Amino acid sequence: MSQPFQLAGLPTLSRSTVDRNEMMRTDEARLAKLWATGKVILLDDKGRTPVGAGATALATRPAVRVADERPPDALLLGEHDDVGYWALQRSERLREGVASPDSAWGLWTGAASEDGEEWHDLRTVGALLDNTSAGLYTTAVGLASWHARAGFCAKCGAPTERVNAGWATHCTGCGREEYPRTDPAVICLVHDDRGLNGENVVLARQPIWPPERYSVLAGFVESGESLEACVAREIAEEVGIAVGGIRYLGSQPWPFPRSIMVGFTAVADADAPLRPADGEIEEARWVSRADLRAAIEAGGEIEGLKLPGPTSIARLMLTGWAAAG
Numbered sequence: 001m002s003q004p005f006q007l008a009g010l011p012t013l014s015r016s017t018v019d020r021n022e023m024m025r026t027d028e029a030r031l032a033k034l035w036a037t038g039k040v041i042l043l044d045d046k047g048r049t050p051v052g053a054g055a056t057a058l059a060t061r062p063a064v065r066v067a068d069e070r071p072p073d074a075l076l077l078g079e080h081d082d083v084g085y086w087a088l089q090r091s092e093r094l095r096e097g098v099a100s101p102d103s104a105w106g107l108w109t110g111a112a113s114e115d116g117e118e119w120h121d122l123r124t125v126g127a128l129l130d131n132t133s134a135g136l137y138t139t140a141v142g143l144a145s146w147h148a149r150a151g152f153c154a155k156c157g158a159p160t161e162r163v164n165a166g167w168a169t170h171c172t173g174c175g176r177e178e179y180p181r182t183d184p185a186v187i188c189l190v191h192d193d194r195g196l197n198g199e200n201v202v203l204a205r206q207p208i209w210p211p212e213r214y215s216v217l218a219g220f221v222e223s224g225e226s227l228e229a230c231v232a233r234e235i236a237e238e239v240g241i242a243v244g245g246i247r248y249l250g251s252q253p254w255p256f257p258r259s260i261m262v263g264f265t266a267v268a269d270a271d272a273p274l275r276p277a278d279g280e281i282e283e284a285r286w287v288s289r290a291d292l293r294a295a296i297e298a299g300g301e302i303e304g305l306k307l308p309g310p311t312s313i314a315r316l317m318l319t320g321w322a323a324a325g
């Protein structure tokens with residue numbers, strides 16, 4: 001019996017094992033202990049972190065080797081197996097000879113340092129990390145991205161200071177508190193109305209993407225807008241079709257710099273003509289399940305069709321849909 005399709009698994013950046021108990025963020029004695037016995041994830045100015053060559057865990061440092069006492073900008077990520085995990089971002093280049101990843105889509109291998117470690121970014125290695133490391137790194141990048149833009153009060157303009165082990169800022173001028181911001185974005189797999197799960201899926205490409213790269217449709221939620229209304233609006237704007245049967249699939253944090261991708265599926269008339277939005281969508285097309293399966297089985301691309309990378313929720317949506325029906 002056929003079932004409505006689902007994500008092909010838990011999104012790679014939604015994995016996590018650490019305890020995020022917020023009580024420990026204000027418990028000074030506990031924080032001192034978590035530092036003394038803790039481990040630090042180093043981030044460079046681009047949010048990259050060291051990973052051992054071929055390893056699936058982050059190359060952390062004992063916190064006391066980084067500093068005797070907890071630095072004021074240290075970010076507490078959580079606790080796991082009695083170990084506190086922290087993130088520290090430094091603006092200076094932490095290793096020489098490290099190439100920059102060209103894009104979110106590109107495969108990239110950082111130059112190895114003398115100790116065999118390679119500095120990678122989250123999009124590149126997120127899918128390769130174990131559950132604990134994936135969750136820690138995602139949280140570290142999200143918090144660090146927020147702090148990079150939270151140094152001054154949005155209300156009065158005075159400098160802010162970090163409190164709650166990095167989970168809030170306090171304005172030195174007006175006392176306003178702010179907490180890490182997250183911008184919701186919807187992402188939606190649209191299939192046709194032939195059978196329960198359809199026979200074809202809408203894929204589109206933006207002009208700035210590498211040639212032949214396609215993905216499902218996505219857009220930011222506007223003020224005063226529900227997630228479902230955003231799905232319908234974005235699809236109408238981007239490819240000019242009406243959808244129904246909007247259904248939630250799952251979500252994934254996407255801290256580039258501070259989004260969460262909320263995944264949906266929706267159904268459209270199989271005969272609906274696609275009208276790509278000028279300037280925003282270069283091309284949109286219906287792709288058959290057979291062609292999508294071929295691309296997935298070939299590792300993510302066939303001639304004329306390159307899929308989004310394995311760290312993205314889009315890939316899991318497409319893989320789940322390809323396996324259904």
Ligand SMILES: [Zn+2]
Pocket residue numbers: 153154155156157158171172173174175176
């Ligand atoms: Zn203020």
